[in-house]
Amino acid sequence: MATTVKTAPGEINEVDQLIEKYGFDDHFHDHHDEDKYKSNFLTTYVFSQDHKIIARQFLITGIFWAIIGAGMSIIFRLQLGFPHESMAWLKPLLGKWIQINTDTGMGTLAPEFYYALVTMHGTIIVFFVLTAGLSGTFSNLLIPLQVGARDMASPMLNMFSYWFFFLASVVMFYSLFLSTGPFSGGWTAYPPLSALPQASSGSGAGMTLWVLSLVFFVVSVLLGGINYVTTVLNLRTKGMTLWRMPLTIWAFFVTAILGILSFPVLFSGFLLLTMDREMGTSFFLSEIYIGGQALENVGGSPILYQHLFWFLGHPEVYIIILPAMGLVSEVLSVHARKPIFGYKAMVYSIMAIGFLSFIVWAHHMFMSGVNPFISNFFVVFTLIIAVPSAVKVFNWITTLYRGNIRFNAAMLFAVGFISMFISGGLTGIFLGNSAIDIQMHDTYFVVAHFHIVMGIAAFFGMFAGVYHWFPKMFGRFMNETIGKIHFWGTIIGAYAIFWPMHYTGLAGLPRRYYSREGFETFRHFGDVSEFITIAAILTFFVQLLFVVNFFYSIWKGRKQTTRNPYGATTLEWTTPIIAGHGNWPGKIPTVQRWAYDYGKDGREFVPQIVPLEEGEHDGGEGDH
Amino acid sequence: MDLTVSNNRRNKIHPWIFALFAACASILMMFASLTSAYVVRHAAGNWLEFAMPTIFFVSAGVMVASSIALHFSYIFFKKENEKMYKLLLIIGSILGVLFLVTQYKGWMDLNAMGVFLDGNPSGSFVYAISGLHAAHVLGGIATLIMALVHAFGLKFKVTDKRKVRFKMTLIYWHFVDILWIYLLCFMIFQ
Ligand code: HEM
Numbered sequence: 001m002a003t004t005v006k007t008a009p010g011e012i013n014e015v016d017q018l019i020e021k022y023g024f025d026d027h028f029h030d031h032h033d034e035d036k037y038k039s040n041f042l043t044t045y046v047f048s049q050d051h052k053i054i055a056r057q058f059l060i061t062g063i064f065w066a067i068i069g070a071g072m073s074i075i076f077r078l079q080l081g082f083p084h085e086s087m088a089w090l091k092p093l094l095g096k097w098i099q100i101n102t103d104t105g106m107g108t109l110a111p112e113f114y115y116a117l118v119t120m121h122g123t124i125i126v127f128f129v130l131t132a133g134l135s136g137t138f139s140n141l142l143i144p145l146q147v148g149a150r151d152m153a154s155p156m157l158n159m160f161s162y163w164f165f166f167l168a169s170v171v172m173f174y175s176l177f178l179s180t181g182p183f184s185g186g187w188t189a190y191p192p193l194s195a196l197p198q199a200s201s202g203s204g205a206g207m208t209l210w211v212l213s214l215v216f217f218v219v220s221v222l223l224g225g226i227n228y229v230t231t232v233l234n235l236r237t238k239g240m241t242l243w244r245m246p247l248t249i250w251a252f253f254v255t256a257i258l259g260i261l262s263f264p265v266l267f268s269g270f271l272l273l274t275m276d277r278e279m280g281t282s283f284f285l286s287e288i289y290i291g292g293q294a295l296e297n298v299g300g301s302p303i304l305y306q307h308l309f310w311f312l313g314h315p316e317v318y319i320i321i322l323p324a325m326g327l328v329s330e331v332l333s334v335h336a337r338k339p340i341f342g343y344k345a346m347v348y349s350i351m352a353i354g355f356l357s358f359i360v361w362a363h364h365m366f367m368s369g370v371n372p373f374i375s376n377f378f379v380v381f382t383l384i385i386a387v388p389s390a391v392k393v394f395n396w397i398t399t400l401y402r403g404n405i406r407f408n409a410a411m412l413f414a415v416g417f418i419s420m421f422i423s424g425g426l427t428g429i430f431l432g433n434s435a436i437d438i439q440m441h442d443t444y445f446v447v448a449h450f451h452i453v454m455g456i457a458a459f460f461g462m463f464a465g466v467y468h469w470f471p472k473m474f475g476r477f478m479n480e481t482i483g484k485i486h487f488w489g490t491i492i493g494a495y496a497i498f499w500p501m502h503y504t505g506l507a508g509l510p511r512r513y514y515s516r517e518g519f520e521t522f523r524h525f526g527d528v529s530e531f532i533t534i535a536a537i538l539t540f541f542v543q544l545l546f547v548v549n550f551f552y553s554i555w556k557g558r559k560q561t562t563r564n565p566y567g568a569t570t571l572e573w574t575t576p577i578i579a580g581h582g583n584w585p586g587k588i589p590t591v592q593r594w595a596y597d598y599g600k601d602g603r604e605f606v607p608q609i610v611p612l613e614e615g616e617h618d619g620g621e622g623d624h
Numbered sequence: 625m626d627l628t629v630s631n632n633r634r635n636k637i638h639p640w641i642f643a644l645f646a647a648c649a650s651i652l653m654m655f656a657s658l659t660s661a662y663v664v665r666h667a668a669g670n671w672l673e674f675a676m677p678t679i680f681f682v683s684a685g686v687m688v689a690s691s692i693a694l695h696f697s698y699i700f701f702k703k704e705n706e707k708m709y710k711l712l713l714i715i716g717s718i719l720g721v722l723f724l725v726t727q728y729k730g731w732m733d734l735n736a737m738g739v740f741l742d743g744n745p746s747g748s749f750v751y752a753i754s755g756l757h758a759a760h761v762l763g764g765i766a767t768l769i770m771a772l773v774h775a776f777g778l779k780f781k782v783t784d785k786r787k788v789r790f791k792m793t794l795i796y797w798h799f800v801d802i803l804w805i806y807l808l809c810f811m812i813f814q
């Protein structure tokens with residue numbers, strides 16, 4: 001059987017033979033070779049319509065934003081951890097946002113700018129890094145390759161999806177340099193801070209650009225999502241039934257549906273918000289006094305905005321985590337050399353999570369004055385989400401059990417993902433109870449919850465994906481030793497940063513405060529805060545190892561010499577090492593079995609292109 | 625642009641048409657959220673009641689007529705009846721533009737009734753919802769202009785590709801048509 005798949009260029013091997021024998025000829029290359037897509041540098045690397053290039057564009061833009069977003073957190077952590085140290089040395093970078101006391105020479109971070117940093121950090125990481133950088137990258141890279149398609153359903157719209165993201169990036173980046181600063185009202189942009197241009201320094205031009213940027217971003221997500229769904233449903237190769245799809249594809253597919261159905265709601269919220277800002281309507285504004293002057297707005301409700309925002313906001317957190325779950329499932333199975341445990345249960349839990357994510361949004365609003373009876377409904381469904389989540393955790397762990405585990409960097413991050421998801425999921429169950437949330441809401445407990453379960457876990461999924469599929473993207477491997485150092489530094493660092501926040505949060509320490517100096521109760525958290533800041537700085541520098549490793553390996557990494565270096569079953573490893581336009585040089589491979597035949601009947605692994613033998617059962621489909 | 629479409633398709637429905645349905649679902653969510661916001665806000669009281677200007681019903685009629693004209697244009701296109709196809713395409717497009725004109729008239733009428741954009745949210749919602757809908761019709765008119773350019777700029781020929789294109793325009797147009805009728809009923813009966 002096709003277990004070793006060596007390919008020197010031009011050499012015919014077993015994979016090629018299988019594709020030649022069972023694949024089907026769609027005459028793709030008859031009319032597409034030498035066509036306009038390959039014509040010049042600009043269309044090949046910049047305005048490319050090839051999903052593999054677009055994936056790399058998403059990834060590299062995401063990395064750029066990750067560095068900026070994380071860098072911002074270091075600056076505001078310095079303020080929180082060391083409020084008495086001078087920040088004058090940051091003056092060359094931040095200019096007027098560092099205020100120097102002329103008598104003492106002491107430099108402090110301007111409070112408005114602290115809020116701007118926190119806001120930008122959240123917006124950038126949530127939308128630009130963990131949505132575009134994660135699902136944009138891997139949906140693009142893996143959907144066509146793993147379902148056996150030449151490209152996306154509409155490569156052109158796919159290209160636009162990236163460029164709208166790019167446009168969103170440019171606008172947001174520009175807003176960082178406004179003299180009044182970027183938007184500073186939190187990543188959730190609640191009115192009135194977001195609705196009244198005069199409310200704070202970032203609420204004027206900063207907020208205008210923020211909305212503009214996110215509208216471009218919504219367009220990007222929709223164009224991408226529509227394409228992903230269409231490709232998965234319409235362009236699968238012969239034999240790739242739904243129950244034979246790898247879990248990565250299932251995850252990207254449900255993620256895309258969530259995006260298509262929830263981002264337009266955010267758009268509606270933005271529409272009404274913009275009308276409040278620019279046209280004098282009062283959707284979200286009512287009886288507001290600024291400087292003793294009553295505004296004309298009456299009859300609006302800021303809670304309405306919260307509903308619209310969180311109707312996107314909660315599915316959004318699953319838009320972030322589901323792709324990570326898909327990647328992790330695949331990486332765990334490949335490197336434990338075992339079929340994923342409970343494949344169908346995994347698929348059903350992805351669907352259940354996707355569905356439930358639409359009916360729990362008000363758990364973010366228990367303290368906003370929603371009717372307690374309505375809260376009950378949301379408490380119940382929120383807690384029910386723990387069930388499919390637990391199913392997934394159980395299945396991941398069971399997949400590892402007695403596996404023949406390869407502890408490479410990808411696998412370590414996948415295992416780290418499980419750890420993070422458990423830790424953060426458990427605190428979600430605390431918060432999901434409205435009675436407990438009354439105490440916890442807007443404290444550091446929430447910060448700990450969502451950074452662990454979403455921030456760090458999704459980053460871990462992304463790292464696992466990058467280490468694992470790096471050869472697919474660049475034909476080279478990343479450095480394993482640096483990868484392992486990166487892993488240990490990150491997991492220890494992440495827990496060091498966020499674990500203590502559970503305690504400070506339980507003690508009532510509020511999030512989003514620039515200074516705790518005025519509160520006698522919070523004085524004794526000074527040491528914890530200092531510790532967290534130091535851990536954050538160290539962890540930040542560990543991430544730079546990844547960045548260096550990534551870019552160094554693109555050009556200098558160990559070369560990939562075999563087509564299927566991990567002995568994986570899925571289709572992306574049947575293309576040439578550097579897959580060209582159209583992915584497969586000849587016929588399109590057809591699929592004969594599910595994606596998880598590892599250690600089957602004494603065979604180490606059996607790729608999806610290998611036909612079932614007489615009497616052999618298909619793992620996913622059953623036998624028909 | 626069509627590099628993947630001609631080959632390994634699994635479903636009877638063309639992938640682009642499928643993608644269009646997905647896009648319509650997305651647009652539907654946008655309006656569903658606005659109407660839900662309307663309901664929630666309505667329930668909170670302090671709500672100005674007023675009757676919708678009759679011109680909005682006229683515009684609904686115009687939109688339906690436009691949809692029917694385009695529908696038959698498509699049927700004649702498939703039957704290779706060039707003259708009727710072009711004629712009905714023009715009529716449908718003109719009615720489409722007329723729809724926007726009647727909507728504009730509707731906003732003027734609202735204003736004359738004392739229902740202002742920046743007044744009570746009950747009025748603001750009508751402007752927001754009908755305005756966003758008009759923006760989508762405008763997008764539809766852009767595709768109709770493309771269709772007109774194809775009809776009069778290219779040699780008449782019935783190909784699969786042109787059929788798909790025309791069908792997509794048509795589906796979208798029916799969609800914004802039904803959407804307006806739904807929105808109008810919603811705003812009347814709420
Ligand atoms: C077991 C499942 C989970 C439950 C029961 C749960 C519950 C909650 C609740 C009740 C809150 C509101 C806390 C407050 O503001 O007072 C919250 C906040 C949050 N959760 Fe979860 N959660 C779960 C899993 C997740 C996952 C998987 C993610 C992301 C991948 C996530 C991301 C967030 C975020 C981002 C926030 C805070 C948003 C903000 O206020 O800025 N949660 N969670």
Ligand SMILES: [Cu+2]
Pocket residue numbers: 313314317360361363364
């Ligand atoms: Cu939530």
